[in-house]
Amino acid sequence: MKILVPVKRVIDYNVKVRVRQDGSGVETVNVKMSMNPFDEIAVEEAIRLQEAGRAEEIVAISIGAPQCQETIRTALAMGADRGILVETEQDLEPLGVSKVLRECVDRESPDLVIMGKQAIDDDCNQTAQILAGLLDWPQGAFASTLKFSDGRVDVTREIDGGLETLSLLLPAVISADLRLNEPRYVKLPNIMKAKKKPLDTIPIEELGIDVAPRVSTIKVEEPPARSGGIMVASVEELVDKLKNDAKVI
Amino acid sequence: MTSYHAPIPEMMFVLKELADLDGVSGLPGNEEATPDLIAAVLDEAAKVAQEVLAPLNQVGDQQGSRLVEDRVTTPDGWQDAYRTFIEGGWNSLAFAEQYGGQNLPWLIATAVQEMWHAANMSFGLCPMLTQGAVEALILHGSPELKDRFLPKMVSGEWTGTMNLTEPQAGSDLSAVRMKAMPEGDHYRLFGQKIFITYGDHDLTENIIHMVLARLPDAPEGTRGMSLFLVPKVLVDEHGGLSQRNDVRCVSLEHKLGIHASPTCVLAYGDNEGAVGYLIGEENRGLMYMFTMMNLARHAVGVEGLAIAERAYQQARSYARERVQGRPIGVGAGDRASICHHPDVQRMLMAMRANIDAMRALVYLWASALDKANKHPDREERERHSQLVEVLTPVVKGWCTETGNEIASLGIQVHGGMGYIEETGAAQHFRDARITTIYEGTTGIQANDLVGRKVLRDQGNAARALIAWMRATDVGDVAGLGRAVASSLTHLSDATDWLLDGGGKNPRLAASASDDYLRLWGVVTAGWLLAKSASAAERSLTDGDGDVEFLNGKIASARYFGTHVLPHSAALLRAITEGAEASLALHPELV
Numbered sequence: 146m147k148i149l150v151p152v153k154r155v156i157d158y159n160v161k162v163r164v165r166q167d168g169s170g171v172e173t174v175n176v177k178m179s180m181n182p183f184d185e186i187a188v189e190e191a192i193r194l195q196e197a198g199r200a201e202e203i204v205a206i207s208i209g210a211p212q213c214q215e216t217i218r219t220a221l222a223m224g225a226d227r228g229i230l231v232e233t234e235q236d237l238e239p240l241g242v243s244k245v246l247r248e249c250v251d252r253e254s255p256d257l258v259i260m261g262k263q264a265i266d267d268d269c270n271q272t273a274q275i276l277a278g279l280l281d282w283p284q285g286a287f288a289s290t291l292k293f294s295d296g297r298v299d300v301t302r303e304i305d306g307g308l309e310t311l312s313l314l315l316p317a318v319i320s321a322d323l324r325l326n327e328p329r330y331v332k333l334p335n336i337m338k339a340k341k342k343p344l345d346t347i348p349i350e351e352l353g354i355d356v357a358p359r360v361s362t363i364k365v366e367e368p369p370a371r372s373g374g375i376m377v378a379s380v381e382e383l384v385d386k387l388k389n390d391a392k393v394i
Numbered sequence: 395m396t397s398y399h400a401p402i403p404e405m406m407f408v409l410k411e412l413a414d415l416d417g418v419s420g421l422p423g424n425e426e427a428t429p430d431l432i433a434a435v436l437d438e439a440a441k442v443a444q445e446v447l448a449p450l451n452q453v454g455d456q457q458g459s460r461l462v463e464d465r466v467t468t469p470d471g472w473q474d475a476y477r478t479f480i481e482g483g484w485n486s487l488a489f490a491e492q493y494g495g496q497n498l499p500w501l502i503a504t505a506v507q508e509m510w511h512a513a514n515m516s517f518g519l520c521p522m523l524t525q526g527a528v529e530a531l532i533l534h535g536s537p538e539l540k541d542r543f544l545p546k547m548v549s550g551e552w553t554g555t556m557n558l559t560e561p562q563a564g565s566d567l568s569a570v571r572m573k574a575m576p577e578g579d580h581y582r583l584f585g586q587k588i589f590i591t592y593g594d595h596d597l598t599e600n601i602i603h604m605v606l607a608r609l610p611d612a613p614e615g616t617r618g619m620s621l622f623l624v625p626k627v628l629v630d631e632h633g634g635l636s637q638r639n640d641v642r643c644v645s646l647e648h649k650l651g652i653h654a655s656p657t658c659v660l661a662y663g664d665n666e667g668a669v670g671y672l673i674g675e676e677n678r679g680l681m682y683m684f685t686m687m688n689l690a691r692h693a694v695g696v697e698g699l700a701i702a703e704r705a706y707q708q709a710r711s712y713a714r715e716r717v718q719g720r721p722i723g724v725g726a727g728d729r730a731s732i733c734h735h736p737d738v739q740r741m742l743m744a745m746r747a748n749i750d751a752m753r754a755l756v757y758l759w760a761s762a763l764d765k766a767n768k769h770p771d772r773e774e775r776e777r778h779s780q781l782v783e784v785l786t787p788v789v790k791g792w793c794t795e796t797g798n799e800i801a802s803l804g805i806q807v808h809g810g811m812g813y814i815e816e817t818g819a820a821q822h823f824r825d826a827r828i829t830t831i832y833e834g835t836t837g838i839q840a841n842d843l844v845g846r847k848v849l850r851d852q853g854n855a856a857r858a859l860i861a862w863m864r865a866t867d868v869g870d871v872a873g874l875g876r877a878v879a880s881s882l883t884h885l886s887d888a889t890d891w892l893l894d895g896g897g898k899n900p901r902l903a904a905s906a907s908d909d910y911l912r913l914w915g916v917v918t919a920g921w922l923l924a925k926s927a928s929a930a931e932r933s934l935t936d937g938d939g940d941v942e943f944l945n946g947k948i949a950s951a952r953y954f955g956t957h958v959l960p961h962s963a964a965l966l967r968a969i970t971e972g973a974e975a976s977l978a979l980h981p982e983l984v
C-alpha cells in the first residue's frame with residue numbers, strides 16, 4: 146500500500162495569534178510555525194501502518210511557500226519516505242487544496258490518503274471531504290481507529306452521537322481525529338537523516354489547475370473583549386437577566 | 395505543578411548574534427549543522443524537555459530516589475523518561491560519529507543541555523555524568539576498552555559516573571586512599587567513594603564507574619593517582635553482561651535539593667575486590683580528570699543558567715496572575731496583578747537580564763570550544779582555547795552564583811507563597827544550591843582563575859582576552875559601549891594588581907580571587923549584552939525580526955548596564971583595597 150499524507154504548515158499551537166494591524170489577516174511574520182497537530186496524527190498513523198508491514202511507501206505533501214519544506218522535513222524525520230512541495234505564495238482555500246491534491250493523487254496513485262480532520266489555523270474541516278468527492282473515492286472523516294483487511298478499511302468515526310464504524314473500499318480518503326494515536330517524539334538521528342530524503346518541488350502553475358479563491362476576506366479583527374460578569378441575588382433575577390438583557394431564553 | 399517552555403527564540407538569538415553559529419556551522423566536520431537542522435533539533439528537544447522531563451521535576455523532588463537493600467530506585471516515571479531520552483538519540487548528540495554519536499557541535503549540545511536542566515535538573519545530571527565518563531574513555535582509554543564500553547555509553551544504554559571524592563578527600567584530592575591491586579590484565583579495587591551522582595539506579599542494566607585510586611607503589615599526593623574503569627556488572631569481550639562486580643551502593647545522602655538524583659556512597663571491594671581496568675597510564679589519573687574538567691565545569695555553569703530560567707518562568711507567570719493591591723499612583727479602580735508593581739517588575743527584569751547575560755556567556759564558551767577543537771587555523775584554535783581556559787572558572791563560578799541569586803529572587807516574587815513547598819518555587823532554590831559547590835566550589839574556581847589561568851602565564855591569556863574585548867566594536871546602545879569600556883579598565887586594573895603586587899602574596903591573591911572571578915563574570919557578560927543590544931538595534935533598523943522581542947533584548951541589556959555592570963568599580967576596589975581586610979583577624983578568631 147502506498148500512502149499520501151498532506152501536511153499543512155500552521156501557526157504553532159503555543160503561539161498567541163495576533164491580528165495584523167491593517168486587518169487583512171493574522172500576523173505570520175516572525176511567528177513560530179509548525180505542522181498542523183492533526184496532520185501529525187495522520188503522519189503517525191501512516192508510519193504505524195508501515196511499521197506493521199501494511200504500507201510500502203509514505204509520501205508527505207505540502208502546498209505553500211518554500212518554508213513548507215520544514216514541515217515536510219518534520220514528516221520525513223517522523224518516518225515518511227519522501228516529500229513533495231507544491232509551491233505557491235497564494236493562500237489556497239480547501240477547494241483549491243483539494244484540486245492540487247487530486248492532481249498529486251493522479252500522479253502518485255496512492256491506495257490511501259490520510260490527513261488531519263482540520264487545520265488549527267482556519268479550522269475549515271473540508272479538504273478531506275472535498276478531495277474524496279473530486280476523486281469519487283470513499284471517505285472516512287474523524288477517524289479514531291483504522292482496521293485494514295483485504296482491500297478494505299474499517300474506520301471508526303467520532304460523531305456527535307458516539308462512534309460509527311464504516312467499511313470503506315480502498316482507495317479511500319481518511320481524516321484523522323485527536324484520538325487516533327499519539328504522535329511519537331522525533332529521534333535525533335532521524336532529524337539528521339530527514340535532510341537526505343528526497344523532496345521534490347512542483348511549481349503550482351505546472352499543474353495547470355484553477356485555484357483562484359472563491360471567497361474574499363473583507364476584514365479580520367480580534368473578537369470583542371469579554372466584559373466583566375455580574376453577581377445576581379436570586380434565581381428569579383438570573384432568569385430575568387437571561388430573558389430580557391441577554392435575550393437567550 | 396509548574397510548566398517549562400523552552401525559550402527557543404532567545405536561544406536562537408544568542409546562538410546567531412553572540413555565539414557565531416554561522417562560524418561554528420562552517421567549521422570542518424560541522425557541515426551537517428545547518429541553521430534549519432539546528433532549528434529542528436531545538437524544536438524536538440524542546441518537546442522532550444517540556445512534555446517528558448518537566449512534568450517529573452516536582453514528583454522527583456517529593457519522592458526522591460530510594461535505596462532498598464543495595465539497589466537504588468528512581469522516582470515514578472523516571473525509567474520511562476530515560477527510555478524516551480535515549481531512544482530519541484539525545485544522549486549521543488555531541489559525540490563523534492565513529493562511536494555512534496551525532497557529531498553535532500558543543501554549541502548545540504549546550505542549548506539542548508540547558509533545556510534538560512531547566513526542565514528537570516535532577517534528571518539532566520544523569521546524562522551529564524555519562525558525558526564525562528565517555529569523554530574520559532575517548533581521550534585516554536585503550537582501543538579495547540573503547541570497543542567494549544563506548545558504544546553503549548554513547549547511546550545511553552549504560553550510564554557513567556565519576557568517582558573522585560572520599561570522606562577525607564573532598565576539594566583536596568591528594569588525600570585519596572582507594573587502593574588498586576594489579577591482578578593479571580586487570581586490577582582489584584578496595585575502598586569507599588562518596589558523593590557519587592547516579593552511582594546506582596534502575597534506569598539501565600549497567601553503570602560504568604570512573605574511579606580514582608592508588609596503586610600499591612604509587613607516590614604520595616596528586617601524582618600517585620590512577621584512573622580506573624569499574625563496571626557495575628562485568629562485561630565479557632563480546633560486550634555481554636556476566637556477573638555483578640564487587641561494588642555496591644551502601645547509602646544515599648539526604649540532601650537540600652536534587653532529591654531525585656541519587657547521591658551514593660559506593661563500597662568497592664567488600665569481598666574479593668572490584669574488577670577495574672586502567673585508563674591510560676599509571677599515576678596520571680588526576681591529569682586525565684583535568685582534561686575533562688572544562689566540559690564538566692561548563693555543564694554546571696549551564697545548570698546555573700537553566701535553573702534561573704525555570705525560576706524566572708515560574709515567577710513571571712505567578713506575577714502576571716496574582717492580583718494584589720492597586721498600581722502605585724492609582725488610588726482607585728481595579729486591583730492589579732503584582733507584575734504592575736515597580737518592585738516586582740524590577741525583580742523580573744533583574745532575572746531576565748541576568749539570564750540573558752548567563753546564556754550569552756555560556757554559549758560563547760561552547761562556541762569557543764568548538765573553534766578550539768575544529769578551526770582550520772592554528773592561531774584561531776589557540777586563541778579560542780585560551781578563551782576556554784580563562785572563562786571556564788568564570789562560567790562555572792559566576793553563572794552558578796548568579797543562578798542562586800535568581801532562584802532566590804524567584805521565591806521573593808512569590809512572597810509568602812514562594813516559601814510554601816507546594817508552589818514549586820522553593821525547589822528551584824534548593825536545587826540551585828548545589829551548583830556553586832560540586833565540580834569545584836566557587837572558591838576553587840576563583841583559585842583556578844587567579845592561580846592557573848592568570849598568574850601562571852603572567853597574565854598573557856587574560857590580557858589577550860581583555861584586549862580582544864576592547865577591540866570589539868560593541869556599539870553604544872543606551873550608553874552600554876561606554877559602560878563596558880570603563881568596566882574593562884576595571885578588569886584590566888585588577889589583573890595588573892594581581893600580576894604586579896597582590897599575586898606576590900598568595901594569601902592576598904586567594905583572598906581577592908572571589909571578587910576577581912565575579913569581576914570577570916560581570917564584565918564579560920556586560921560586554922556580550924552590549925553586543926546583544928547593538929545586534930537587536932541593527933535588526934530593528936533593518937525591520938528584520940519581532941519588534942517586541944528585540945526591544946526586550948535592548949531593555950535587558952540596559953538593565954544589566956545600569957544595575958550590574960557598575961559593580962565592576964566596587965569589585966575593583968574590593969580587590970585592590972579590600973583583600974587585606976578579609977584577612978585582618980587571626981583565622982581562628984574570625
